[in-house]
Amino acid sequence: MFHLGRSGRIGLLASVAMIGGWVACLGEEPEADGSSREALSRFVGLYCAECHNAEDKSGDLDLERLVAEGVEANPHAWEKTVRRLATRQMPPADAVRPRERAYESILATLEASLDRAAADRPNAGRTETLRRLNRTEYQNAIRDLLALDVDASALLPNDESSRGFDNITVAGLSPTLLDRYITAAQKISRLAIGGQGRSPGGDTFRIRGDVTQEEHVEGLPPGTRGGALIPYTFPQDGNYDVQVRLTRDRDEHVEGLHEPHDLEILLDRDRRALLTVTPPKVDTDHQKADEKLKVRIAATAGPHQLGVTFLKNPSSLLETKRQPYQAHYNMHRHPRLSPAVFQVSITGPYAVKGTGETPSRRRIFVRRPTGPDDEVACAREIVSLLTRHAYRRPVADADLEKPMEFYCSARADGDFDAGIEAALGAILVSPQFLFRIEPDPPGVASKTAYRISDVQLASRLSFFIWSSIPDDELLDLASRGELHKPDVLEGQVRRMLGDERSRALATNFAGQWLHLRNLDSTTPDLRLFPDFDDNLRQSFRQETELTFESVLTEDRSVLDLIQSDHAFLNERLAKHYGIPNVYGSRFRRVSLGEGGERGGLLRQGSILTVTSYATRTSPVIRGKWVLENILGTPPPPPPADVPALEDNTVASNLSVRERLAKHRADVACASCHKLMDPVGFSLENFDAVGRWRTQEDGKPADATGGLPDGTTFTGVDGLERALLKRPELFAAALTEKLMTFALGRGVETYDAPAVRKVVRQAPERGYRFSSLILGIASSTPFQMRNSE
Template sequence: MRRSLSWVLLPLFALNVGVVQLTAEEVSSASDLEGRPANAPVSTEIERFATAFCHDCHAAEAETPSGEFRLPGTFDGTATAAWERAWSKIRSRQMPPTDAARPSEQQYNTMEGHLANSLDAIAAESPRPGRTESLRRLNRTEYQHAIRDLLGLEIDATDLLPRDESSHGFDNITVGTLSPMRLSRYIDAAQAISRLALGGTSRGPGGETIRIPADRTQEGHVAGLPLGTRGGALIAYNFPRSGEFELRVRLARDRNEHVEGMNEDSNLVVLLDRREVASFQIEPPRSEDDHQHVDEHLVARFNVAAGPHDVGVTFRANSQSLLEIRRQPYQANFNMHRHPRRSPAVFQISITGPWGDNTSGDSPSRRQLLVRQPAGPDDERACARDSLIALMRRAYRRPITPEDERKPMELFDAAYEQQGFDAGLEAAVSSILVSPHFLFRVEHDPIDAPSGTPYRISDVELASRLSFFLWSSIPDDELLSLAAQSQLSAGDTLVHQSRRMLKDERSKSLATNFASQWLHLRNLDSTTPDLRLFPDFDDNLRGAMKEETERLFQFVQQADRSVLELLSADYTFLNERLAKHYGVPHVYGDRFRQVDSREFGRGGLLRQGSILTVTSYATRTSPVLRGKWILENVLGSPPPPPPANVPALKENTVAVNLSVRERLAEHRANAACASCHDVIDPLGFALERFDAVGRWRTHEDGIPVDSSAQLNTGQTI
């Protein structure tokens, strides 16, 4: 049967929503379909299987049950967790152990079906809807996207807010708390964002410094910058007001504060929306003192209209220099800061302004905030009120009450009296952005809903759940309007809205947020392979790996293809940097494109550099990490945590130099380790032909790589 990704996302949304639309009639019909009461005794088929293969170790009356796990004697609400665990072990063929009598494949499949049907019957008759005693705080991604959709501002929430805690691998299910430190950061962020949205006319010139990641290679062309240039950076920057701004460039230096790579004259250019606005000649330092002043003249001033623009700083490529680099023997002594550099690099870019007498605060974000321009001084308060009500409706994700209006308007009036219209709006917008109604996703249980029973959530709550799942952001006006009219859950409206939202550009967050957490792609940012062993690995490659996986997920999701294609795809998405890493020829430039990968052994999640790198150590591969990743993220059967008394895997020494496979064989000799590693290790061994950064290999340290493996079922892979 074809399993499209839409049908995978639907139950995921149901999990996110909880019990969305369960009525008494629907619960009753589901139970009738199964034809058995929820508290029924264990069926004959299950009892027969358990007697033959499980009771010796796990019978309820056993004196010393294996692993202290007992099979319940009935199917009821208190026993479901134990039966779910038993189903998971049987589904993954982890039980019975390989040294015991094992069922045939047909018996396994039959038992799986009986357990699944019984568990589904219990879930249908006795659903666990959950309750909302705890509030859920917006995580950084949701906050960033909400600001984008509210005010048209692209911010980097990682610079403004503390890191989110995670639970079960996801940061959007954490029970929300708001410590004094976090509250202070939210207040600072709200003030900065409101000032930026309005053009900051109540303040003097401001500024920002953007630092280029230390491990980003700047030897080659940077995507988005003109051909014939190399290094530098292209950044999206939101200019709060129209006027004259100053841009200052500082070059990269080594630990001795010497400018790196300055062996010949270089030419640096500054671009605004791909248009050159300044050019500088840089001469190599001739003395110790020159290193301190060599980049002091790299200051450009230019006029720019308020709003988002692309700012580029790069070097004109010197063909003679590039040719000389290729002739030189490869230097493998880079450290994490890419020292020593062979050509100059940009360390940071500082932008300040606006300067001069231009006080115009008009910008796209300001126009989005104001529903209209005030007709005059007497109309300013009414204009502010209308604009703030519209903003609160989107920010709070529900209709607005008179009580909601009171505090922002009080703050507006106080600041308006002293500093005018913009200052009043800044104060009011800041208060909205720190309101619990914005920062928390609040749902209220119906007063008449008995504890432990399901209920139909409101359309307003449903709209919020749907938008935060598909967009990681707030509902748009269309979704909110339908919800306010109680039309979202009527007929096919929910299906139509879901399809509309999946076609929207904002659904890309399913790949960049949901899939990034599910597949552990976020761990790439903190993954740094040993540069002595993998000197080619840098931030450019890290970003390309991540984008390859996100593009595959997005392609399968948007084309509504089989979810199994995430594993079996015979194509992938590459740019030149990643193609060279994989050894795939004839891919040029920074643009990603779909590539037929059958000839090169690529395609599918398990052959992508991102997955292979985050499941490795800095110096070597890890069959254990890779096997655990497959069990947890693909098969849905995570292994239990290791016992407390199990020693770690021994690393090689001068006296003992064993392969990873040989060291794991020693590890499995411990009976406490074998039960799990017999399941985990074979899956990881099958990927041993890929090294710790995802490159294909046939030998390791001169020894042929053995990627054969035998599953605990006896099947060879």
């Protein structure tokens, strides 16, 4: 026995690695046999031990020790190793690397051991016992409970995000937030019942200042331009005042008012008023230009579509050498050509005629009392049904006590409807409604995995797929203890995916996964991108949501999100992309020819814009986005002392690629940037607002790039082809994101066996979207939970 010093050890390991490289070249590389620790030891010795040994511990990982102790003894460390091997990030691209067959063999060995250990000792993870409904879930729950659409963003504050989603950090309820929920419950219960307030109420709706209003707004009648289509629930039958205020400049002059314009007020596409706004005769009359844009209309209680829009005057096409600007909202660069609506105020009701027969009242009043002696029994039946749906479970007599107390108190001072309104308000502020509650069952040993109840499973399914409460069919199956049965569960998942409520996966899940919510706070530099406005911003969002929704509703392969032969466009977006023959505000599916620049997610303006700076593209942000959201291997956060990439340094005359090369010269920066930068460079044919370009700063755009596994390519075509060569990586990344969203907690290394199971089943089902959802719904983390 003898001991080698550190330098001798490294030299010996380097020699072993070199020999391994020669063997690989000769085609005689040792293979793992699928079960042998010796095979794993040989692999680690050849390719890993030079860095991951007892002395160096690169990445705080001593693989030699871990091999000796056995895979099952250290699942956390080996799962991290599996991820690096699966994405071919280990060994590094500049080191001696195994052939593909050896990668696959050693991964099979490791994954089999890890999966066996997970099956023997299930670790389902633990969600919070109390999780508050976030703002989106609250809004959808009100919709499905009361057949009432409300704008929760006007009632409740934003939810904080964690792990990319806002349904994770929702355990607490501060006094301020509780007050907001109480106020919301009072407004919602009054609106649902049609109760009369002490005085006429009102709501004001404002249009963003950067909206161009020169063309037709989808949903409004043809021949109109600008304005807004406002979904609005009128509380009672009666009269309501509608007042319109036009957009003004800093001098309080109405913008674009050079000639008379007709303003139309519509209710469900029926004209209720036609008003005319005329240019003021003297400058001091500008502030009075829209003071007469007020009208009183009659409306029945319930949901309606209020339209406020201008009749479109004939206009000529601007003759220019280039495409005319589409944005007309900036009074300095592209002033409005015509007046625009700034805000619409609705006040009322006046001359109340009754509560009407609204969808909400039909949903709530399942029966009416036959007389005074029947009122309590009738109220109890109504309250019982409401609590069953609101609390998402069978209810007991104790659940009805508090709402019935509120009913009786309010009924003593008012009528039957007032009592039901008070009871509904009590239900809407109950913790049983505001929180998803998953208590540990009695008698379960500490820190052991147990199967959740069918009632809890029903809520997990509905909040996963619908971002809302379970319906009657789910609750009935859960109450009978049948929901967990595999065939029943699959049938319910497919039914739920076919329901229009599953669109929440496109707007809520995809909106967060793909960072679409960041669009609202993204405004490119208007000096460099003068044609950017909110119309384009919302078109970006809708294109991506429709792309995701089409894969979901048509149950196509999730790989179609990466590469597609069609795009969803309207005229505004098509002009931005340079695609001809698309007209009007309506979005439609447009087939793309070969060699086009549009299609999959990586080619869409939404993602390209939110991964750019206001003045230029960012290969770093784009590369990090792809690694995190498409490959599921985000780089580690930068150290605190790493300097940022400066634009205003001596090197600012260099291209972004050249500046990043200097940045990578810093050893502290290189480890992460060598992973991110090549991926981002492949998207350099798209500018900061997603337009295609072949030139950058007067030079040919350089879109050569690569992946962390050493693959090199050019442009977005090459990136897509490289991603589709390893479809399991994208399927795994998407599964992890979906599982995070479904569980309301981060996916940890102990969830990796469940993710692998979902991904292994996906190819035989054509990577269909439903295969991922079904796999997650059937997984151990989704159907089980660890006790405290």
